[in-house]
Amino acid sequence: xxxxxxxxxxxxxxxxxxxxxxxxxxxxxxxxxxxxxxxxxxxxxxxxxxxxxxxxxxxxxxxxxxxxxxxxxxxxxxxxxxxxxxxxxxxxxxxxxxxxxxxxxxxxxxxxxxxxxxxxxxxxxxxxxxxxxxxxxxxxxxxxxxxxxxxxxxxxxxxxxxxxxxxxxxxxxxxxxxxxxxxxxxxxxxxxxxxxxxxxxxxxxxxxxxxxxxxxxxxxxxxxxxxxxxxxxxxxxxxxxxxxxxxxxxxxxxxxxxxxxxxxxxxxxxxxxxxxxxxxxxxxxxxxxxxxxxxxxxxxxxxxxxxxxxxxxxxxxxxxxxxxxxxxxxxxxxxxxxxxxxxxxxxxxxxxxxxxxxxxxxxxxxxxxxxxxxxxxxxxxxxx
Ligand code: NAD
Ligand code: MG
Numbered sequence: 001x002x003x004x005x006x007x008x009x010x011x012x013x014x015x016x017x018x019x020x021x022x023x024x025x026x027x028x029x030x031x032x033x034x035x036x037x038x039x040x041x042x043x044x045x046x047x048x049x050x051x052x053x054x055x056x057x058x059x060x061x062x063x064x065x066x067x068x069x070x071x072x073x074x075x076x077x078x079x080x081x082x083x084x085x086x087x088x089x090x091x092x093x094x095x096x097x098x099x100x101x102x103x104x105x106x107x108x109x110x111x112x113x114x115x116x117x118x119x120x121x122x123x124x125x126x127x128x129x130x131x132x133x134x135x136x137x138x139x140x141x142x143x144x145x146x147x148x149x150x151x152x153x154x155x156x157x158x159x160x161x162x163x164x165x166x167x168x169x170x171x172x173x174x175x176x177x178x179x180x181x182x183x184x185x186x187x188x189x190x191x192x193x194x195x196x197x198x199x200x201x202x203x204x205x206x207x208x209x210x211x212x213x214x215x216x217x218x219x220x221x222x223x224x225x226x227x228x229x230x231x232x233x234x235x236x237x238x239x240x241x242x243x244x245x246x247x248x249x250x251x252x253x254x255x256x257x258x259x260x261x262x263x264x265x266x267x268x269x270x271x272x273x274x275x276x277x278x279x280x281x282x283x284x285x286x287x288x289x290x291x292x293x294x295x296x297x298x299x300x301x302x303x304x305x306x307x308x309x310x311x312x313x314x315x316x317x318x319x320x321x322x323x324x325x326x327x328x329x330x331x332x333x334x335x336x337x338x339x340x341x342x343x344x345x346x347x348x349x350x351x352x353x354x355x356x357x358x359x360x361x362x363x364x365x366x367x368x369x370x371x372x373x374x375x376x377x378x379x380x381x382x383x384x
Contacts, residue, residue: 012125017100044069092118097120101124104210149275202244217309359373
């Protein structure tokens with residue numbers, strides 16, 4: 001990497017990916033300058049502490065009501081702002097080199113669009129952006145010649161395996177899945193699980209939404225659509241295999257039958273760091289993989305009779321339109337209803353299935369059409 005510091009923004013700085021990103025930045029203080037941080041409402045002390053530690057000039061909270069608190073807690077060199085509009089304005093004007101998007105859910109869409117509009121590369125953890133709005137977002141990125149660099153571990157693995165190769169040589173992309181806490185369970189066993197059970201992920205420590213999505217395998221459904229957009233692959237070239245050790249992060253199968261995989265210990269710092277330093281590879285002391293110590297790597301197919309999630313993604317990808325946004329929105333609403341104890345875990349799939357069935361898919365959607373489909377789906381899924 002050359003001598004000048006890269007100017008970066010970190011959206012969702014207080015979350016799980018945000019915290020891992022800060023770990024990566026701490027290990028390379030000479031390479032990056034954190035110019036902007038943001039977070040949702042709440043957790044203002046943490047946002048202010050990040051501003052102080054990294055001497056960040058601009059800090060944004062999503063909630064207007066939190067602005068006085070943020071203002072009173074940030075250090076002298078930091079200006080506090082509130083609201084999505086303020087965040088988007090800053091992203092449009094700050095002349096950044098890279099925006100790391102680690103906001104959970106659809107709240108990431110407009111900030112990412114603003115950053116792309118300003119010609120800024122995106123390191124994208126917020127998979128919901130591509131699931132809901134992949135068609136217009138990828139189109140805009142191509143127009144603006146902006147790179148969408150995957151941070152999701154599976155997509156970072158695929159990205160690294162694919163580098164330097166023509167997509168024509170790819171037979172299929174194989175996303176690996178840990179299987180989550182309910183792997184191997186029957187439908188009857190899953191019927192009565194509680195929120196706390198779903199929060200016990202076997203290999204990754206993550207925010208609550210993606211942890212629940214991992215338990216239902218909706219995370220893998222979202223990731224199939226994410227891969228569809230990132231790598232421009234049709235639904236029949238995207239596959240999933242369960243790999244409980246989470247050491248192989250994904251696999252490219254080539255036309256000649258060879259496969260290339262990417263391996264590391266499960267730590268999100270690996271894909272985050274690569275998105276920040278590529279094409280360079282820097283030794284920042286991350287834990288090394290010792291395959292002899294790992295012992296054995298195992299694989300199995302997803303039991304789709306128990307976990308019907310992947311079929312939703314295949315349908316959404318075949319339809320190529322607003323249906324994936326509807327799947328994503330219904331999943332949000334159903335997940336929240338499960339958290340509140342309003343429905344059982346399998347009710348999540350029922351709600352997604354019914355909402356998707358009731359939707360009139362719109363092809364080649366604009367951002368506005370996507371937001372309209374999303375709003376419709378949220379209302380529909382809430383009323384079921
Ligand atoms: P998290 O819940 O730990 O953190 C979410 C962050 O988003 C927080 O900083 C929160 O303040 C911020 N936020 C929430 N609502 C907001 C709003 N309305 N406006 C602005 N900011 C808001 O989530 P996470 O686990 O870090 O996941 C973030 C994203 O990364 C998700 O899309 C997830 O699917 C993806 N991801 C996470 C992991 C992981 O290991 N955690 C791995 C792969 C992909
Ligand atoms: Mg992932």
